Amino acid sequence: MKIGYARTSTTEQLAGLEAQSRNLKEWECERIFSEQVSGASPHRPQLEAALDHLRPGDVLVVTKPDRLARSTADLLGYVEKVKAKECGLVILSMSGMTLDTTNPTSKLMLTMLAAVAEFERDLMKERQAEGIAKAQADGKYLGRKPTARNQTEEVKALAASGMSPSKIAEKLGMGRTSVYRCLGKVA
Template identity: 60%
Template sequence: MIVGYARTSTVEQEAGLEAQERDLLSVGCERVFAERVSSVAKRAQMEAALDFVRKGDTLAVTKLDRLARSVADLLAIVARLEAKGVALRVLSMGGQPVDTGTATGKLMLTMLGAVAEFERALMLERQREGIAKAKADGKYKGRVPTAQRQADAVMKLKAEGVKPTEIAQRLGMGRASVYRILGRDTEGARSG
């Protein structure tokens, strides 16, 4: 049985999720597990797919970054699959699918995973360098803390006698942010 797994990071990527599901069904997936969640968050549907597959099955994904967040993560997932006798098929790997059911497929997957992780590290390094340069040139200010934008509203509600927990709920912010704005010690103010 071929089982598919599809993932996008946000709800706004609905079309991307639909495209993944379509591609997985086109290669014969009988069941597709799909979710909208960041790769760093708990991926419940991925865990469900890994639990669902049985010996002789193949887990299919459209791209490597939909499955794993790093080479270590990839190798751990592949090890779990291998322990169950399940192969992994990645549909889009430079135009050619990669299947861990073969020795060459295992080698290619590990190599491509390492290259992908290296590219991500380089991208993050360039991003940090760009931010440092922009800061040095006085062009980068960072974002204004979101909670601080509502400081006046927090103070107004407090003056009206509203408790910090209620202020946080009304303004859609964390209690800790409310306490920071109020300049109160969070330990001493937890009764609110």
């Protein structure tokens, strides 16, 4: 049985999740587990469910290695988990080729490509941190503006009119904690 797993990092990436599901269906996955959670999250319930669902002889199918893991070590750990269940792992879009970890050549290529992807991600983070540091030094990057605090006067006026903190939060599109902070009731 082919078991598909699709993941995007945020709920705004719905089109990406749909595209992955479509690719997995085209690959004739009989069951697809999907979720919208960061790959860095230690708890990915649908991935855990997909792994639990695997039976000897099954194949776990993902569209790209980064949908499954964030680092080479993490990816190889999943390869070993799948292998321990006597199953295979197939990664569909690796620059136009499909990698199937049931053969040694594909496993070697997967390891090398995962290492390169991790290296590229580390370089990107480094460049991003350098860009932020330069922008801060130039006074151009001050972080996110405190949007809730900009509405302090409106929060106080609504509270003075008798509106509850929950209703204020709903009306102004902010969290209840932010309302209390504007009212000076939370540090």
